[in-house]
Amino acid sequence: TSSERYSAAGAATLQGFIEDTSHRQSSLPLAHSSFFAVAPPKSPTQPRHSIIATGSVFMEKKFLRNCSKVRHIEDIVVDSSIRGKHLGKRIINFLSDHARSMGCYKLILNCSVQNKTFYEKCGFLQKSVQMAM
Known part of the structure; x- marks a missing residue:
């Protein structure tokens, strides 16, 4: 069954992870490396010290993939007064390029x-269903 394959693959990968990292466990965070993109205003009508668009990405190491890196994009926000000018897409592209440059296998x-x-x-595709508590 797929559950048995998952368990077998997970056990083998986890054992490899433990053997590979046992000497440095305390210095191996599973999630870190946050990276932020901020767009300052370029229009004279916007306050000089305001932010018109922002986004963030953080990295997680996956046990089942020998600590390969996956990046999570979060907090993409564009000021409502300036939407429609592709700033959100530019923030996403910037963060995606950063994730690729860091060797992440998935975003x-x-x-x-x-x-x-x-x-x-x-360019994102729906892959699964999110659950929350």
Whole structure:
């Protein structure tokens, strides 16, 4: 069954991870390396010290992939007064390029149903269902 394959693969990978990292466990965080993108205003009508768009990405090491890196995009926000000028897509592209340059095998995000179309336009595909408590 797929459950048995998952368990066998997970056990083998986890054993390899433990053997490979036992000497440095205390210095191996599973999630770190946050990276932020901020767009300052370029219009004279916007306050000089305001932010018109922002986004962040953080890295997670995956046990089942020999600590390969996956990046999570979060907090993509564009000021409502300036939407429609592709700033959100530019932030996503910037963060995606950064993730690739860091050797990440996957880039993922969670979004609301209202924002699904935007992220699809940025190249993301719906892959699974998110659960939360």
